[in-house]
Amino acid sequence: MDLQINEQQRLLKESVQKLAADLYPFEKREAIRLSEAGWSRDYWAQYAELGLAGLTVEEAYGGIGCGPFETMVVMEELGRSLAPEPFVATVLLGGGLIRHAGNEEQKERLLPGLCSGELLLAFAHLEEQARHELHDIATVAAKTADGYRLKGRKTLVLHGSDADVLVVAARLSGDRLDRDGIGLFLVAGDASGVSRQGHRTIDGRPAAEIVFQDVDVPSRDMLDAPGETLAVIERVADETIAALAAEGVGVMDEMLKMTIEHVGLRKQFGTEIASFQAIQHRLADMYIALEQARSMAIYAAGIGRDNDPERRGAGIAAAKVQLCRSLRYVGQQAIQLHGGIGMTMEYKVGHLFQRATAIEALFGGAEHHLQTLAAGGGLFAA
Template identity: 50%
Template sequence: MNFEFSEEQNLLKDSVDRAFAKSYGFERRMQVLGSAPGWSREAWTQMADLGLLGLPFAAGDGGFDGGPVETMIVMEAIGRALALEPYAQTVVLAGAVLRHGASAALRAHLVPQVAEGRLVLAFAHGETQARWALSDVATRAVRVDGGYRLTGRKVLVVAGGIADRLVVSARTAGGRTEAQGIGLFLVDPASAGVSVTAYATHDGRRAADIGLDDVFVADADVIGDPAGAFPVIARAVGEAIAALCAEAVGAMDEALAMTVDYLKTRTQFGVTIGSFQALQHRAADMFVALEQARSMALYAVMSVAEPDAVRRAAALSAAKVQIGISGRFIGQQAIQLHGGIGMTMEYKVGHLFKRLTMIDKEFGDVDHHLACLGEGPGLLEAS
């Protein structure tokens, strides 16, 4: 199997890496982090100008026909820069819902707006009782003349407080945990009956809890089958997991690079601390953990197009487990090898560890995905 990038992919990687290195340094990120919105409209526009916001969409819908590998390249750069803009939420996650579930007419209406940076989307799916069970949806959608009325509450909606539109899951039929009977609805957060409670997350991003009190959604804003959206949700979340794995690899790569540079420059007892063999061994262990994570991130990227849902889920769970283990180890080692400076909020390495910690929790932590692998056919059997 060929793991080499094509010429076009290498050009994309060089372009994206240069753009983030030039315009999204750590000082710039700290300014964005401290701003009221918590993200930069200017940076979002720059991503649009580079074609990144339309990357995974089909050219016929207004995109650039990119695939999972191209998304991985962008997400690694986002991980290294710790970019705060809602790329994963709008382009990857909600974008996958549009690509796999929306009608041609709805895609034609929404995708160009996303690609041009005029529309921010957020996927409102998680609920208090559900934890990470994708089919556990208590929010209800009742059929009325001309559309549906939604009632319920969504929690931890990343970018929910800044989104122009919310992609909301709600149950039109069946019991609370059944996969069948779930629909997807496009909701304007300014609609009557919608309440948005925004807050900052542990890593500085913005999220929100969304209240829905008899919110009307017209038929034109129903995404796909109003009772058969679960496969679309599972597919979209799978693509988001692969993208998060790539982002984590970028953050781990940056943490290791910063740590090695620090070991080469920090002096103690008249010599650089990188000359101490014990610290060299710890840096080598970090490198091994990074390469393990990188391999599994590639595996996740290759698995998102797997048509068999069981095999796809097993591969993504395995990748998420390794990403969580490697991220925790590399983050801890980076903090410890930096000493006191690693604990300060004025230094990037601590922010990298925070982001890696949050990535582990998104869409299921290590324990959750180990349980998924244990309850399922197992990675070897699934493959």
């Protein structure tokens, strides 16, 4: 397997690096983070102009049709720069569900707006009782004469307050924990009966608690995945975890770079602490943890295309376990080696640590995915 990026991917990487350098100097990013929205629509328009909003969308709908390795390249740079725009919520989650489960009419109606940056999507799926079980859904979709009526509550909907269209997972039949009987519905963010309460996550990014109180949805706005809805949700979640692994690599790479620079300047006993052997050992261990996560992120990008859900799920779980362990170790070492400055909001490394913590928690941490691996017999057969 060739682990080097090709020429197209290199050019994409350089384009995103240049965009991030222009948009996210620390002071400018802080002003955006502290704004009411927590992100910039003007910046998102520049993402769309560069093609990032339609990165994974087929050319027929206005996208550029890139695959998981191009997504990996983009996410690593977005992680390095701590970009707060809704790439994960809109492109990977909402856009991914429409790409995999939408019919032709739905794709033609929604995907061009996604690619142009005019349409924001969010995936309203997680519920308070569910933890990280994707099939644990209590929200109900009752059949009506003209479509469906949704009733339920969703939590931690990434960019849910800003989304123009919510992709909502709801139960058509069966009990709360049944793997069958789940549907996906397109609901306007400002539809009657939708109540959204915005909040910030641990890394300062926007999310929302959303209540659906007798929300009427026409039949044409149910995504067309009969009997396969959970499989589609699991696939999109796996693709998103693979992308988050790449983002985590970018976050850790930036933390390591900043830590190396800091210990080269910080002095004790009249000399730079970078000359101390104990410090050098810790930096080496940080590098090893980073490269372990990078290798698994590359693996996740490849296995994420696998059509075998068990093989793909095991590979993604293994990548998330390593990612979580590396994020925790590199983050803790970066904060400790920076000393008190690492905990301040006026210095970037603390924000990187917050994002690392958020990535670790999204779609389950190391313990959850270790249990998944154990239940499936491990990543490779004995």
